[in-house]
Amino acid sequence: MDKTPTRTVALMIAWIETHLDEGLTLEVIAARAGYSPFHFSRLFLAETRRSVMAHVRARRLLKGARRLLSEPGLTLLDLAFDCGFESQEAFTRAFRRLFGTTPARFRAGFAVDPIEGQYPMSTPTAVETAVRRLPDLVPLPSFTLAGPARRFDEGNKAEIPQLWSRLVGALPFEGQAESWASYGTVSAVDRAEGSFRYLAGVEIRPGAEPPAGFETLTLPAAAYVVFRITLDGGPVHLQIKAAMREIWGELIPDSGLDLAGSPDFERYDGRIPLSEPGATLDFYVPVRA
Structure with a gap:
């Protein structure tokens, strides 16, 4: 061997x-x-x-x-x-x-699905991701997400997929917006200790109450640069990890854009399971237009 x-x-x-x-x-x-x-x-x-x-x-x-x-x-x-x-x-x-x-x-x-591919239990492998920056900035109004949230660091961030299982197990719920889209948001980043707050959620209607145990996060109106990640049917979490290295290590520094500092997020439209080849995931980063 x-x-x-x-x-x-x-x-x-x-x-x-x-x-x-x-x-x-x-x-x-x-x-x-x-x-x-x-x-x-x-x-x-x-x-x-x-x-x-x-x-x-x-x-x-x-x-x-x-x-x-x-x-x-x-x-x-x-x-x-x-x-x-x-x-x-x-x-x-x-x-x-x-x-x-x-x-x-x-x-x-x-x-x-698509949770299976996100669990930190897939085969270690070399992955090649297809990541491209969409040509135009995308303006979005303020909106509110609801879902399970926790604080993570290097020691426990492999547990993030468990938030997704909790979210999917509760869908649909009263007050959820009429959309198949789901979001993974990063906020409250503490660079000194290397920790951040992650929420796996869906959009809710104004004034709606989330299920017990869920938190809410309101994202401000902003313009976003969007990076589209095309998956190949392999382990999802490994591909996203590789894509994030490319986005933060190369594409964003090379873009010359001024980051706004408000929460960024992954958006999955729910139309194709992430475990299928050709599925896409969009990563939104707020910028000062």
Whole structure:
């Protein structure tokens, strides 16, 4: 087996995916990779920022979530055992931590895509993103978003997709604007400590009350430079990460534009799942026109 760390982990993630129904342990997986359990667990954690067995549990839960939608006669108890849990209660707790909702609520109307591609559990790979700046600035009036929000830094920002699962699990809700668009916003940036507040939300009508536990964020009227990210069907979060490096590291500095300093945001129109090749995501950065 190729001993390049990224390649080794990528190959093992692919192998795990085809053996999720088997009795996987750290020892079994490490032996397959040709490493000691200690060495491989360190390698896997460095490459993915999660433990080997946390990855296995998450992939089993995701596979179970798809079965919830495709097998209406499947009981939660049977699914819990199939996913390697000793009880339905343990399965439900783990499911809720990952998806932000219960299995029953998920089955009643929760969309896995495009969330699946955003979970920080996809195969590490080299990605090539297609990013282009749209030619014209886009003026937008003030509008208000509602959704789950948390403060993140380098230590926990891999958990951002969990906000999206909470959001999608609550849609649609009373007071939501008539639009399929969803937004990921960054605000309250503290550059000294490297932290920021992230909200995954949808637009709400003026005066509407958001669901319990959701926050609101009103974006001021502004002109935006827009960067269109075209995805290739691979891991979404890796492509967005690469696109952001290009946008902030090259395209914005080369643009000569004066940034306004108000919140920027990702906008997804909901028409094509982000996991499909050709899907697009627009990134809006406010500028002083």
